[in-house]
Amino acid sequence: xxxxxxxxxxxxxxxxxxxxxxxxxxxxxxxxxxxxxxxxxxxxxxxxxxxxxxxxxxxxxxxxxxxxxxxxxxxxxxxxxxxxxxxxxxxxxxxxxxxxxxxxxxxxxxxxxxxxxxxxxxxxxxxxxxxxxxxxxxxxxxxxxxxxxxxxxxxxxxxxxxxxxxxxxxxxxxxxxxxxxxxxxxxxxxxxxxxxxxxxxxxxxxxxxxxxxxxxxxxxxxxxxxxxxxxxxxxxxxxxxxxxxxxxxxxxxxxxxxxxxxxxxxxxxxxxxxxxxxxxxxxxxxxxxxxxxxxxxxxxxxxxxxxxxxxxxxxxxxxxxxxxxxxxxxxxxxxxxxxxxxxxxxxxxxxxxxxxxxxxxxxxxxxxxxxxxxxxxxxxxxxxxxxxxxxxxxxxxxxxxxxxxxxxxxxxxxxxxxxxxxxxxxxxxxxxxxxxxxxxxxxxxx
Ligand SMILES: *Cc1c(COP(=O)(O)O)cnc(C)c1O
Numbered sequence: 001x002x003x004x005x006x007x008x009x010x011x012x013x014x015x016x017x018x019x020x021x022x023x024x025x026x027x028x029x030x031x032x033x034x035x036x037x038x039x040x041x042x043x044x045x046x047x048x049x050x051x052x053x054x055x056x057x058x059x060x061x062x063x064x065x066x067x068x069x070x071x072x073x074x075x076x077x078x079x080x081x082x083x084x085x086x087x088x089x090x091x092x093x094x095x096x097x098x099x100x101x102x103x104x105x106x107x108x109x110x111x112x113x114x115x116x117x118x119x120x121x122x123x124x125x126x127x128x129x130x131x132x133x134x135x136x137x138x139x140x141x142x143x144x145x146x147x148x149x150x151x152x153x154x155x156x157x158x159x160x161x162x163x164x165x166x167x168x169x170x171x172x173x174x175x176x177x178x179x180x181x182x183x184x185x186x187x188x189x190x191x192x193x194x195x196x197x198x199x200x201x202x203x204x205x206x207x208x209x210x211x212x213x214x215x216x217x218x219x220x221x222x223x224x225x226x227x228x229x230x231x232x233x234x235x236x237x238x239x240x241x242x243x244x245x246x247x248x249x250x251x252x253x254x255x256x257x258x259x260x261x262x263x264x265x266x267x268x269x270x271x272x273x274x275x276x277x278x279x280x281x282x283x284x285x286x287x288x289x290x291x292x293x294x295x296x297x298x299x300x301x302x303x304x305x306x307x308x309x310x311x312x313x314x315x316x317x318x319x320x321x322x323x324x325x326x327x328x329x330x331x332x333x334x335x336x337x338x339x340x341x342x343x344x345x346x347x348x349x350x351x352x353x354x355x356x357x358x359x360x361x362x363x364x365x366x367x368x369x370x371x372x373x374x375x376x377x378x379x380x381x382x383x384x385x386x387x388x389x390x391x392x393x394x395x396x397x398x399x400x401x402x403x404x405x406x407x408x409x410x411x412x413x414x415x416x417x418x419x420x421x422x423x424x425x426x427x428x429x430x431x432x433x434x435x436x437x438x439x440x441x442x443x444x445x446x
Contacts, residue, residue: 009282010078012068013057044174049073049166052407059395069428072391072403074370076419077279081342084278085335091326092283092319101319107310109136109287109321116325117287121270127263127293135306136324138316140245140286141167143271146313147241147288148175150305151206159197159208163373163408165215165243180205181409186363186375190217191225194232207239207269208232210259213246216373216408216415218366220254223261230262239302241269245286248277248336251344252367263291274327276370279339285316285324346418346425347372353429359436360414370419373405376412382441387412393439398431 045051053072060068076082095101108114114131122128137143148171151158157178160168164181172179180200183193197208210229213220221229233240242259250256259268273286288306290297297303315321347365350372354362359380366372376387384390387404391414394400405413418425 009075010070011053011073011075012070013054013060041174044170047166047170047173049403049407052403053401056391056395056401059392060399060401061396064397064399066399066431067427068399068401069424069431070401071417071420071424071428072401072415074417074419075281076370077281079419079421081421082279082339082419084280085331087330087332087335088274088278088280088323088327091323091330094326095319095322101317101322103318105136105315105318105321107315108307109134109315110318113321113324114287116328117272117289120328121258121260121272121289123258125258125260125263125291127260127291129260129289129291133290133292135288135290135310136316136321137273137286137288137310138314139275139281139284140243140271140273141171142313142316143273143286143288144168144171144243145175146306146309147269147271148172148177149309150302151175152177155204156206157202157204158206159201159238161192161209161211161214163216163405163410163413164209165211166408168209177206178204182208184214184217186217186373189364190214190219191221192229194228197232198236201236201238205236205238207241209241209243211243212259213244213250213256213368215246215369216371217364218369218371218373219364220250220252220256220368222254223257226257226259227262227265230259230265230268233266239267239269239296241271243271245271245273246276246369247272249340249343249370250368251340251347252365254367260289260291264293267292267294267296269297274324277336278327278331283317283320285320342422343370343418346420346422349422349425350416350418350429353426353433357429357433357436359440360432366418370417372416372418373410374414374416376405376414378412380441381436381439384439387414390414394432394435397438398435400428400431400435402432 111131114134117134118129118131152175157180160179160181161184162181182196184190185193240259247256260270268291270289275281351362354360359377360374362374376390387406391402391404403415
């Protein structure tokens with residue numbers, strides 16, 4: 001079965017060679033066109049992963065005579081084993097058939113959906129959210145966009161982790177927010193370098209971003225560590241923006257502690273959605289939750305600015321908004337358990353194979369999300385310069401695409417997507433092993 005047959009949405013190279021290269025500002029009748037595209041998004045767009053992935057796809061070829069295995073980016077929804085639950089599908093179908101999802105919605109989202117999200121997030125939070133604290137967005141990414149637009153003022157800077165989910169870099173660049181990076185420490189289970197934070201923050205710092213569960217590292221932060229993050233942020237006078245879009249994708253022992261637990265220490269904006277948990281990124285719904293018992297977001301106009309930004313951007317589909325209460329309330333826990341069991345199995349599978357591949361190691365087994373970060377031991381390889389070189393040659397020789405760590409800010413690391421069919425992963429690891437044996441230093445082979 002070819003990749004195209006497997007799923008029409010699977011992003012793989014098309015191997016098309018025609019290129020249309022024509023620039024023209026004047027046509028044959030002598031008309032001068034007065035318009036041209038701006039480069040407003042030029043820089044920001046280079047910060048997304050797409051460019052790297054397509055460059056690697058360009059290195060794949062038919063001559064290799066192996067299917068292309070696209071394990072550089074992730075969208076588990078294209079694989080039948082990760083199909084969303086029937087409760088979620090029914091919820092959408094019911095709304096669609098009822099005709100209740102056909103109208104415009106308010107900028108903040110419809111009340112039943114906001115109320116349902118508040119209840120979903122409340123759990124054992126000490127400071128309960130109400131529907132008024134919830135704003136619906138077209139996916140979690142639009143939440144990032146709206147929040148960054150609301151915070152960007154001249155000279156403002158924002159603290160982002162390294163490695164990071166690259167959309168944050170792109171959105172910050174587009175909004176004109178200066179980015180300052182703090183490290184996640186692999187030797188400390190990817191904890192945040194708290195001292196580093198104090199060193200890079202100044203009077204123009206507005207926020208710190210905490211992604212938990214962490215994409216791409218795959219860790220889940222402890223209560224103790226998050227409390228320290230909250231205390232550090234309070235000391236610096238900055239808010240915490242936490243991205244908990246992977247809150248339902250945990251397969252290790254550490255449970256998620258919502259950052260909102262520390263809202264009495266520091267105001268917290270929680271970004272979330274159903275894209276990852278329910279494996280439906282195409283449904284495009286997410287939320288911003290204002291965890292702010294002291295009313296800081298109101299007194300600093302942040303809440304107002306977010307609402308104003310929401311008034312001028314497209315809303316998530318009303319059909320999905322109206323289905324959201326049923327999706328959140330009726331989904332059986334067994335759906336998440338099944339999904340997470342497959343991911344855990346895939347992690348174990350990769351780690352088992354890596355035991356036989358000394359030049360690719362996994363310092364910290366992921367316990368969440370859908371990626372596995374590996375470190376490349378380049379000293380064991382003969383003719384590989386760095387992680388990008390490794391991935392380019394892997395694509396060229398094996399039609400296998402992994403993401404070079406450099407794209408995430410981690411030089412000489414590599415990211416493997418585990419949110420795929422296990423057979424594909426097995427095929428990929430066999431090719432990786434063959435590749436590493438071929439490129440190993442002679443002394444190492446015997
Ligand atoms: C996928 C992802 C998002 C984007 O979520 P959408 O709901 O698809 O917009 C945001 N943050 C992180 C960390 C992600 O992995």
